[in-house]
Amino acid sequence: MRDYLQQFPRRMKTVGLYAKLINNIIMKNRWSSYGLEDVDLRINIVFSVLLHIMEYNLRDQDCSLDDISDFVEEIMVNDYGIDIIPDDARILSDFIVNTVL
Numbered sequence: 001m002r003d004y005l006q007q008f009p010r011r012m013k014t015v016g017l018y019a020k021l022i023n024n025i026i027m028k029n030r031w032s033s034y035g036l037e038d039v040d041l042r043i044n045i046v047f048s049v050l051l052h053i054m055e056y057n058l059r060d061q062d063c064s065l066d067d068i069s070d071f072v073e074e075i076m077v078n079d080y081g082i083d084i085i086p087d088d089a090r091i092l093s094d095f096i097v098n099t100v101l
Helices: 008-027 030-034 039-058 065-078 086-100
Strands: none
Touching (some): 008 039, 030 086, 039 086, 065 086
């Protein structure tokens, strides 16, 4: 058997999980209320939040919704040039964590 087929079932499960996540990001309509029309931007923000949570977990620290909200506000303004107020960043963070993920 070829080497690249040895882990095929495991890789397909991983691809399936990512496909489900991407589909969940695309299918939610609430993104528009935050000025996030571009699907690529939505995906980048969700994966940024996932990495942020992972970094907290690797440091053995709890990552609260407030931490995520601060992070979302920071990346929206600094990285994507989208102005967002703290209350909207918290609502968006809650939407990402509790609806999309």
